Amino acid sequence: MVEDRWRDEEASGFEGRLGECVYGSRLLGADPGLVLHGGGNTSVKTDFIDITGRRIEALYVKGSGWDLASIEAEGFAPLPLERLRELLALDSLSDVEMMRELGAARLDPGAPMPSVEALLHALLPHPAVQHSHADHIVTLTNTPDGERLVREALGAGVVIVPYVMPGFDLAKAVAEMWPQASPDAAGMVLMNHGLFTFGPDTRTAYRRHIELITRAERWLAEEAPMSSGGGPPLPKVDRTVLADVRRRISQAAGRAMVVRRHTGGEVSRFAARPDLEHLARRGPLTPDHVIRTKPLPMVGRDVEGYADSYREYFAEWRGRARTEPVMLDPAPRVVLDPEMGMLTAGETAQAAAAAADIYHHTIPVLERAEDHLGGYRALPPGDLFEVEYWDLEQAKLRRAGNPPRLAGTVAVVTGAASGIGRACAAELLERGCAVAGFDLDPSVEQAFAGPSWLGAAVDVTDHLAQDEALNRVVERFGGVDIAVAAAGVFGDSAPIGGLDMEQWRRVMEVNLDAAAALLAGVHPLLMRSPVGGRVVVIGSRNAPAPGKGAAAYSASKAALTQLARVAALEWATDGIRVNIVHPDAVFDTGLWTEELLAARAAEYGMTVDAYKTRNLLGKEVTSDMVAGAVVELCSDTFSATTAAQIPVDGGHPGAV
Numbered sequence: 001m002v003e004d005r006w007r008d009e010e011a012s013g014f015e016g017r018l019g020e021c022v023y024g025s026r027l028l029g030a031d032p033g034l035v036l037h038g039g040g041n042t043s044v045k046t047d048f049i050d051i052t053g054r055r056i057e058a059l060y061v062k063g064s065g066w067d068l069a070s071i072e073a074e075g076f077a078p079l080p081l082e083r084l085r086e087l088l089a090l091d092s093l094s095d096v097e098m099m100r101e102l103g104a105a106r107l108d109p110g111a112p113m114p115s116v117e118a119l120l121h122a123l124l125p126h127p128a129v130q131h132s133h134a135d136h137i138v139t140l141t142n143t144p145d146g147e148r149l150v151r152e153a154l155g156a157g158v159v160i161v162p163y164v165m166p167g168f169d170l171a172k173a174v175a176e177m178w179p180q181a182s183p184d185a186a187g188m189v190l191m192n193h194g195l196f197t198f199g200p201d202t203r204t205a206y207r208r209h210i211e212l213i214t215r216a217e218r219w220l221a222e223e224a225p226m227s228s229g230g231g232p233p234l235p236k237v238d239r240t241v242l243a244d245v246r247r248r249i250s251q252a253a254g255r256a257m258v259v260r261r262h263t264g265g266e267v268s269r270f271a272a273r274p275d276l277e278h279l280a281r282r283g284p285l286t287p288d289h290v291i292r293t294k295p296l297p298m299v300g301r302d303v304e305g306y307a308d309s310y311r312e313y314f315a316e317w318r319g320r321a322r323t324e325p326v327m328l329d330p331a332p333r334v335v336l337d338p339e340m341g342m343l344t345a346g347e348t349a350q351a352a353a354a355a356a357d358i359y360h361h362t363i364p365v366l367e368r369a370e371d372h373l374g375g376y377r378a379l380p381p382g383d384l385f386e387v388e389y390w391d392l393e394q395a396k397l398r399r400a401g402n403p404p405r406l407a408g409t410v411a412v413v414t415g416a417a418s419g420i421g422r423a424c425a426a427e428l429l430e431r432g433c434a435v436a437g438f439d440l441d442p443s444v445e446q447a448f449a450g451p452s453w454l455g456a457a458v459d460v461t462d463h464l465a466q467d468e469a470l471n472r473v474v475e476r477f478g479g480v481d482i483a484v485a486a487a488g489v490f491g492d493s494a495p496i497g498g499l500d501m502e503q504w505r506r507v508m509e510v511n512l513d514a515a516a517a518l519l520a521g522v523h524p525l526l527m528r529s530p531v532g533g534r535v536v537v538i539g540s541r542n543a544p545a546p547g548k549g550a551a552a553y554s555a556s557k558a559a560l561t562q563l564a565r566v567a568a569l570e571w572a573t574d575g576i577r578v579n580i581v582h583p584d585a586v587f588d589t590g591l592w593t594e595e596l597l598a599a600r601a602a603e604y605g606m607t608v609d610a611y612k613t614r615n616l617l618g619k620e621v622t623s624d625m626v627a628g629a630v631v632e633l634c635s636d637t638f639s640a641t642t643a644a645q646i647p648v649d650g651g652h653p654g655a656v
């Protein structure tokens with residue numbers, strides 16, 4: 001249900017007319033049925049007072065790069081209304097010219113670039129404007145008889161504007177209609193796009209927005225009731241099948257892509273429809289979804305066929321394009337398949353999640369319009385290409401900047417709740433990886449936040465549990481490119497004469513057996529990596545230089561090193577690199593307790609401080625230093641390095 005979330009006492013916490021607009025914008029942005037991922041915008045007309053005290057009649061309009069849900073006052077660009085009216089008087093203005101003029105007109109050069117719909121906001125003769133791409137509104141408009149449905153559902157007090165691409169032409173089209181439009185209209189529906197409401201203040205504009213959407217919702221409930229209930233449960237899909245699809249999508253995209261699987265009841269019902277192919281191939285709810293979802297989803301698994309038809313469409317459309325566009329990657333972002341359900345793809349986990357959010361909202365609209373309202377009808381494919389290659393949309397993506405170096409790749413890190421494992425996970429996330437962290441400690445689940453993180457509380461010595469966790473990783477991210485085996489325990493210090501065999505077994509199980517099981521499970525995934533698999537095993541200086549009293553630990557790390565060397569030999573032809581990092585004396589990890597540290601220092605006849613820095617560089621080694629080396633080894637800097645053993649230990653005379 002759409003809900004009026006306006007609370008006067010909350011609104012009073014926001015200062016002035018712009019503050020009220022900030023509050024109303026956040027309310028609009030907080031409802032995903034109204035606004036998704038940068039869609040929608042708002043404005044308020046109020047005076048701007050410049051440094052000399054001059055009062056300028058201004059439009060504060062949402063700046064690009066801000067989401068309504070979290071917008072602040074500085075997310076609005078102040079523009080002089082007089083200048084905007086001059087621009088509106090022009091006969092034509094290209095998108096590039098319009099954005100240049102809007103950018104130059106900003107009263108504060110530090111403000112973000114104004115929304116591409118700024119001119120439309122400017123010409124509406126009301127101080128406050130709210131705009132969304134509400135699901136219930138586009139359900140009505142994206143049908144063969146959309147105008148009549150909008151009239152019926154919303155009543156006569158709404159102006160209806162046929163589809164025109166957002167920008168100057170849309171503003172001109174609305175400007176031409178406006179004198180005839182009823183002056184007390186409560187709102188304006190743009191076909192195949194969304195809803196504008198306006199009023200003397202943001203509260204009124206917001207309430208009208210909710211009121212109109214509520215009318216649409218009630219009308220739809222009456223005239224187009226949705227059958228509830230999900231579809232059949234989807235079969236388990238072998239993880240190598242998913243990893244193959246991800247590899248092919250990544251190849252089509254020309255870079256590693258995160259692919260996320262969705263199997264909810266709504267998805268499975270949709271994917272099981274006999275008319276799936278026919279229905280899904282009719283385009284998005286609103287044009288600005290195209291940069292996240294591509295013009296059309298892929299139905300089935302033929303990635304190469306999808307890419308070919310994308311190229312064909314592109315070639316055909318390019319003939320009509322005003323400028324010479326460079327083809328974007330032809331990889332699908334949304335995949336629908338009766339067995340797999342829905343897969344969404346993106347350059348990052350965030351992008352894959354955004355495509356999913358959008359398509360989860362698309363499915364019920366498609367079904368409702370198709371089954372009850374005479375058929376779903378989106379823009380023709382040519383127009384969708386127009387939007388995808390539209391300068392203004394591409395500029396949005398460019399402003400997002402270059403992706404980090406490991407963007408789109410997927411890593412698994414064991415022992416990720418603390419110490420070196422956690423530092424590796426943090427560094428991989430920092431470089432743009434989607435990361436799954438395994439650890440016995442359940443705090444691993446919340447170790448990091450956001451769609452790029454999957455924390456799994458799993459005992460790595462339970463091989464079945466670890467294998468099941470790998471399935472979850474592939475469902476979430478599509479495959480694995482990087483594996484870092486960092487889970488490790490030290491065990492009690494004891495001379496061999498006093499060896500406790502249970503301790504010995506435990507150390508071997510965690511440090512060696514779990515790593516062997518991980519490598520075995522992850523190999524089929526690494527060999528399907530679109531960028532070539534990379535493995536780093538956390539060894540120890542104890543492997544090349546064992547310590548008294550640490551027989552189990554030293555032996556386990558030596559065996560682990562040998563395991564990694566064999567993997568490097570066996571997997572080289574699969575394009576998988578396997579390297580070993582040997583840290584020493586990293587004391588900021590879960591391995592080291594005060595007592596253990598004191599015991600080890602005593603073993604060497606040293607103070608704790610001297611023991612911590614007993615290396616050539618006289619340096620205390622930290623988890624972050626180890627993680628830096630590990631992640632660099634996973635980068636292309638070391639694309640020709642495998643089976644290397646890199647010490648991260650401050651240097652030792654015996655090893656020089």
Ligand code: ZN
Pocket residue numbers: 039040041117131132133166193194
């Ligand atoms: Zn819009």
